[in-house]
Amino acid sequence: MIKLQSIEKTYPARGGGAPVPALSGIDLTVGRGEIFGIIGRSGAGKSTLLRTINLLETPTAGRVLVDGVELTALPAAELRAARRSIGMIFQHFNLLSSRTVYDNVALPLELAGVRKAAIRQAVDPLLELVGLTDKRDRYPAELSGGQKQRVGIARALANGPKVLLSDEATSALDPETTGQILELLADINRRLSLTIVLITHEIAVIKEIGHRIAVLDGGRIVEKGAVFDVFAHPVHATTRGFVDPVVNRGLPDSLRHRLSPVPAPDANPVLRITFTGDRATSPVISMLSRKFNLDLNIWHGQVDEIQGSPFGTLVVEAVGTTTAIEAAISLLRVNNLGVEVIGHALPGSLRAAG
Ligand SMILES: Nc1ncnc2c1ncn2[C@@H]1O[C@H](COP(=O)(O)OP(=O)(O)OP(=O)(O)O)[C@@H](O)[C@H]1O
Numbered sequence: 001m002i003k004l005q006s007i008e009k010t011y012p013a014r015g016g017g018a019p020v021p022a023l024s025g026i027d028l029t030v031g032r033g034e035i036f037g038i039i040g041r042s043g044a045g046k047s048t049l050l051r052t053i054n055l056l057e058t059p060t061a062g063r064v065l066v067d068g069v070e071l072t073a074l075p076a077a078e079l080r081a082a083r084r085s086i087g088m089i090f091q092h093f094n095l096l097s098s099r100t101v102y103d104n105v106a107l108p109l110e111l112a113g114v115r116k117a118a119i120r121q122a123v124d125p126l127l128e129l130v131g132l133t134d135k136r137d138r139y140p141a142e143l144s145g146g147q148k149q150r151v152g153i154a155r156a157l158a159n160g161p162k163v164l165l166s167d168e169a170t171s172a173l174d175p176e177t178t179g180q181i182l183e184l185l186a187d188i189n190r191r192l193s194l195t196i197v198l199i200t201h202e203i204a205v206i207k208e209i210g211h212r213i214a215v216l217d218g219g220r221i222v223e224k225g226a227v228f229d230v231f232a233h234p235v236h237a238t239t240r241g242f243v244d245p246v247v248n249r250g251l252p253d254s255l256r257h258r259l260s261p262v263p264a265p266d267a268n269p270v271l272r273i274t275f276t277g278d279r280a281t282s283p284v285i286s287m288l289s290r291k292f293n294l295d296l297n298i299w300h301g302q303v304d305e306i307q308g309s310p311f312g313t314l315v316v317e318a319v320g321t322t323t324a325i326e327a328a329i330s331l332l333r334v335n336n337l338g339v340e341v342i343g344h345a346l347p348g349s350l351r352a353a354g
Contacts (some may be wrong), residue, residue, distance in 0.1 A: 001165060001195045002030040002053060007062035009048055009219075012195050015179055022048040024219045026062070030212075033193040035186070037206030037227070039242055040216030046199040049216065050165050053197060054086040055079060075101035084112060087156030091168040093148040095140040095155075101127070102136045105154045112159060113199055126154040146177035153184065154202060157192075164188075170205055182208050203242040207231060207306060215239045229305045232276050248305050251315060251342075259343035267344035268317050269325060275312040275340035284337065285316070292328045294320035316343045324325065 007026035013019045022045045030036045040046045046300045051057040052064060055071050064071045095104050105126055106154055127133045130150040140148055149169060156164055166185070170178040186209040196284050200206065206213050206227060214224035215238055222236040234243040251259070260267055273284065285296050300315040318325045334337040 001032040003065040004028040005063040008060045010060050035196045035211045037210035038199045038211045044216040047220040050199045084159040085161050086163045087161035088165040089152045089156050089169045091171045093152045097140050100137050108158045130154045145173050165196045228306050263344050268319050269341045270317050270343050270345050272342045273314045288328045292324040
């Protein structure tokens with residue numbers, strides 16, 4: 001549905017300063033009906049990337065295609081028309097305070113020259129879809145944040161878009177309201193097969209409703225994939241920084257100080273084994289002990305859930321010969337279990353800390 005090819009964006013120099021590179025080498029495909037989350041720290045380029053999809057930002061180089069149409073090749077009038085198939089919602093809702101809920105939702109249709117009767121036919125069902133029928137004649141100032149965002153969503157859907165862009169749409173909301181708005185977006189995605197691209201600095205948002213994710217760092221995509229895979233096996237340090245706090249992959253501080261990052265004499269390797277899906281309950285520890293004559297001291301373990309699928313982590317200190325430990329790691333990998341050496345146990349550390 002959306003294809004970004006070799007996108008570069010550099011903002012021109014202002015006031016004697018240097019040009020600001022914002023995006024570099026972006027290649028991204030978003031499938032029809034997908035909820036695609038883009039995460040990154042402040043300044044990573046998320047807004048620029050999102051606004052490139054509807055060409056609110058013109059890329060310095062590269063091509064943008066939406067539903068088979070190359071937006072970057074369209075003349076201005078055709079681009080304006082093509083933009084109607086791309087709705088957008090914002091962190092601060094961007095509603096017109098002098099217009100009622102109904103009139104805010106009707107605005108894009110008025111601008112497109114749709115007749116009054118047809119506008120009514122379109123707006124009333126949208127208000128019902130977002131649960132605001134009873135607020136139809138209220139003004140934005142009379143609404144809660146969550147209700148305002150519902151108006152924003154209804155307005156973004158007024159032209160029957162194929163794509164919805166969400167610019168930090170829940171960042172100004174409390175956690176409970178955030179959950180309700182995410183539920184609404186997931187519901188709309190299912191019911192209307194709407195493709196949704198959302199940018200956020202809150203990874204929990206993507207964990208909740210995303211299908212795939214891209215991680216942006218310094219204007220580049222450093223990691224992308226299915227949400228479950230990226231959450232279960234984050235590779236890039238930036239991704240880990242986002243993922244670890246919400247899926248409890250990290251070691252508690254009380255255990256972290258027992259780890260040496262480099263091998264030391266008599267320091268046993270410490271392995272993090274990750275289990276996903278059905279394998280979460282595999283009796284892997286006893287099997288490895290028997291097969292390779294290893295002692296596996298369990299340091300830490302937990303089972304989490306990512307979008308309804310179990311995901312477990314076990315951190316063990318492996319005591320045995322190097323050959324046996326390497327063979328055990330190979331066997332885990334062959335069986336598609338995640339395994340990594342996260343450090344080396346400082347001798348006596350368990351006893352000392354116990
Ligand atoms: N209009 C502009 N002119 C010049 N530089 C800009 C402009 N907009 C953004 N930038 C710069 O481009 C880079 C990426 O900004 P962008 O707003 O896309 O990041 P972001 O990840 O959305 O950040 P945040 O989460 O803080 O909104 C930053 O260095 C920013 O300062």
